[in-house]
Amino acid sequence: MYFLLLHQKMEKNYQGIEKEINERRNKIKSYLNNLLNEISFYSEKLKEAGEWYFKNGGKLLRPLLYLFGCDEVGENYQNDRHLKNAAALEMIHVSTLVHDDIIDKSSLRRGKSTVHKKFGHDMGILCGDVLFSYAVSITRPQNTMKELCRLYNTICDGQALEMQLSEKILKEKVDPQKIYDEYLNMISLKTAEFFGVALSLSAKKSKKKKLLYYIGKEIGKAFQMADDIHDILYTHQKWREDFASDLKENKPTILYVLAKKEGIDILEIYKERKRNHRNHVKAARDVYRLLKEKKIIDNAIDNMESFLLKAEEKIDNLENQTIKMFLAYLNKKIKDSVKM
Amino acid sequence: MYFLLLHQKMEKNYQGIEKEINERRNKIKSYLNNLLNEISFYSEKLKEAGEWYFKNGGKLLRPLLYLFGCDEVGENYQNDRHLKNAAALEMIHVSTLVHDDIIDKSSLRRGKSTVHKKFGHDMGILCGDVLFSYAVSITRPQNTMKELCRLYNTICDGQALEMQLSEKILKEKVDPQKIYDEYLNMISLKTAEFFGVALSLSAKKSKKKKLLYYIGKEIGKAFQMADDIHDILYTHQKWREDFASDLKENKPTILYVLAKKEGIDILEIYKERKRNHRNHVKAARDVYRLLKEKKIIDNAIDNMESFLLKAEEKIDNLENQTIKMFLAYLNKKIKDSVKM
Numbered sequence: 001m002y003f004l005l006l007h008q009k010m011e012k013n014y015q016g017i018e019k020e021i022n023e024r025r026n027k028i029k030s031y032l033n034n035l036l037n038e039i040s041f042y043s044e045k046l047k048e049a050g051e052w053y054f055k056n057g058g059k060l061l062r063p064l065l066y067l068f069g070c071d072e073v074g075e076n077y078q079n080d081r082h083l084k085n086a087a088a089l090e091m092i093h094v095s096t097l098v099h100d101d102i103i104d105k106s107s108l109r110r111g112k113s114t115v116h117k118k119f120g121h122d123m124g125i126l127c128g129d130v131l132f133s134y135a136v137s138i139t140r141p142q143n144t145m146k147e148l149c150r151l152y153n154t155i156c157d158g159q160a161l162e163m164q165l166s167e168k169i170l171k172e173k174v175d176p177q178k179i180y181d182e183y184l185n186m187i188s189l190k191t192a193e194f195f196g197v198a199l200s201l202s203a204k205k206s207k208k209k210k211l212l213y214y215i216g217k218e219i220g221k222a223f224q225m226a227d228d229i230h231d232i233l234y235t236h237q238k239w240r241e242d243f244a245s246d247l248k249e250n251k252p253t254i255l256y257v258l259a260k261k262e263g264i265d266i267l268e269i270y271k272e273r274k275r276n277h278r279n280h281v282k283a284a285r286d287v288y289r290l291l292k293e294k295k296i297i298d299n300a301i302d303n304m305e306s307f308l309l310k311a312e313e314k315i316d317n318l319e320n321q322t323i324k325m326f327l328a329y330l331n332k333k334i335k336d337s338v339k340m
Numbered sequence: 341m342y343f344l345l346l347h348q349k350m351e352k353n354y355q356g357i358e359k360e361i362n363e364r365r366n367k368i369k370s371y372l373n374n375l376l377n378e379i380s381f382y383s384e385k386l387k388e389a390g391e392w393y394f395k396n397g398g399k400l401l402r403p404l405l406y407l408f409g410c411d412e413v414g415e416n417y418q419n420d421r422h423l424k425n426a427a428a429l430e431m432i433h434v435s436t437l438v439h440d441d442i443i444d445k446s447s448l449r450r451g452k453s454t455v456h457k458k459f460g461h462d463m464g465i466l467c468g469d470v471l472f473s474y475a476v477s478i479t480r481p482q483n484t485m486k487e488l489c490r491l492y493n494t495i496c497d498g499q500a501l502e503m504q505l506s507e508k509i510l511k512e513k514v515d516p517q518k519i520y521d522e523y524l525n526m527i528s529l530k531t532a533e534f535f536g537v538a539l540s541l542s543a544k545k546s547k548k549k550k551l552l553y554y555i556g557k558e559i560g561k562a563f564q565m566a567d568d569i570h571d572i573l574y575t576h577q578k579w580r581e582d583f584a585s586d587l588k589e590n591k592p593t594i595l596y597v598l599a600k601k602e603g604i605d606i607l608e609i610y611k612e613r614k615r616n617h618r619n620h621v622k623a624a625r626d627v628y629r630l631l632k633e634k635k636i637i638d639n640a641i642d643n644m645e646s647f648l649l650k651a652e653e654k655i656d657n658l659e660n661q662t663i664k665m666f667l668a669y670l671n672k673k674i675k676d677s678v679k680m
Binding site: 042129159 | 381385386439463469472476480481492493498500501
């Protein structure tokens with residue numbers, strides 16, 4: 001009975017935070033739209049390319065992390081500066097997506113053509129460039145600009161590591177524990193760094209900034225792992241044209257890394273099955289079944305949850321109830337995303 | 341006799357400014373080296389790629405424009421902030437070169453492999469990204485960061501226009517005067533904008549900033565035209581493996597534009613000759629001879645000099661003798677570069 005009541009209370013609380021998230025998300029959306037309308041280029045095509053991914057939705061997670069971070073440091077998120085910084089974070093995220101899609105040779109994102117598929121390879125490069133430089137140009141104060149530049153550097157470093165790790169696992173026999181460490185380092189530099197910076201960006205140098213950064217970083221690692229797992233959850237993916245894209249693109253994921261520890265190379269198996277089936281979906285489905293049978297998906301979920309737990313321990317140290325609710329809700333959503 | 345004396349006096353003056361330029365160039369070089377040593381990446385390959393073009397020399401023109409701009413606004417160029425900003429300008433320039441080389445599919449720069457040829461296409465994209473974001477992160481004050489972000493935006497816009505112009509002249513019949521205007525707009529956004537920003541960056545908002553920007557911009561246009569002309573001056577180019585690369589890469593240049601006004605399409609002629617000769621150098625040499633015969637090179641040089649003249653008229657309004665000498669010397673060098 002007690003648990004039922006607690007559960008009902010939680011659901012009710014989540015309704016409150018869901019409303020708050022939607023409100024803020026809508027504010028970011030309209031702010032982004034205004035910004036995109038204001039940007040002017042001589043090249044109409046460059047302008048169109050820059051707007052492309054913003055038309056296709058997106059969760060706006062990074063701007064949300066920033067705006068809820070404001071609550072903890074006593075800043076009013078509705079302040080123009082904060083909405084601008086939040087919008088800039090999304091632009092920077094999109095900039096990395098555009099360049100990553102070129103690197104990964106991806107044709108689809110959110111069910112539509114990637115920028116370079118639609119506007120051409122060269123326009124894709126320029127599009128990523130202008131989104132980043134425009135984003136930084138509108139942020140303030142100076143320290144925020146610096147942090148965002150450093151973030152971009154770190155993400156690119158992580159992307160370079162990912163490319164090298166992809167190559168390495170193809171060519172060499174590498175110690176599985178070492179691959180796990182390299183994988184963790186790589187996601188720490190990419191998604192996790194972005195989450196850490198977004199959540200702590202509004203804070204001035206202080207213990208609190210470090211705390212927010214730590215929490216964001218751990219959630220970011222979990223988020224990336226959930227993303228890795230989600231990519232291959234066939235039952236979720238029937239409607240997705242980019243099902244199991246990580247296998248197709250030869251990417252080191254938490255599933256690859258943990259399977260490797262069990263002596264299973266899922267990229268090898270995928271390739272072999274693809275040769276047999278001559279069909280990506282069938283081959284990927286075989287890999288999915290194997291991962292399920294060997295309990296590697298469960299193992300990956302446990303791994304992911306351990307990072308959420310690390311974050312949760314520190315979330316208790318935050319003072320503001322709104323950010324606490326937001327982060328609890330976010331963690332729940334991350335867990336739910338990989339429920340089979 | 342008077343002219344001879346004047347000439348001797350000029351030469352002597354140039355010796356002074358040459359010494360000054362070399363001194364400053366060496367300062368930038370060692371500053372750049374220190375910065376490059378300090379940058380750390382987990383990916384060693386990314387670090388190597390980032391350093392690559394700096395090992396192959398370079399005129400360091402943009403940093404020099406910045407440092408001599410300091411003289412006019414009473415700033416000591418040896419101040420750490422100024423050397424840092426100057427170095428950042430070169431990094432931004434190199435960032436654009438790395439991405440442009442990918443777009444142009446160039447294999448060689450300054451006689452060596454381009455970044456993407458040496459380190460791979462994907463590393464090339466990341467390398468351009470980190471050079472720009474690192475460069476901005478080290479500059480100050482905030483307004484300088486903003487100006488550099490806007491500059492990058494403008495250069496990318498110009499690059500997008502160049503790509504579109506290249507496509508257009510291949511496909512459509514376009515009015516030659518319109519092509520000339522579009523060419524001028526395109527170089528105004530690329531090289532000319534860079535020169536204008538570099539020369540005026542140390543100045544705070546003022547009439548002087550505008551004046552420096554104007555002068556830089558006109559010199560930048562002339563510089564780009566000289567670069568276009570220089571590309572095909574066969575006698576200068578015997579040693580260059582990338583002789584007449586603009587023809588190879590289908591680029592709209594001042595020579596293309598002016599020839600078009602005379603009813604000659606040098607890109608068409610180049611292609612036809614290349615089919616006949618099956619040899620790039622021979623085909624390009626034919627185009628060179630035609631351009632010479634039809635006085636289009638002379639015409640292009642006149643055009644280029646008209647922009648230098650516009651700059652020179654305004655240089656008289658500057659107060660500081662060092663920058664005046666530097667700009668006079670630079671203009672002379674630009675003129676000399678296309679002497680046949």
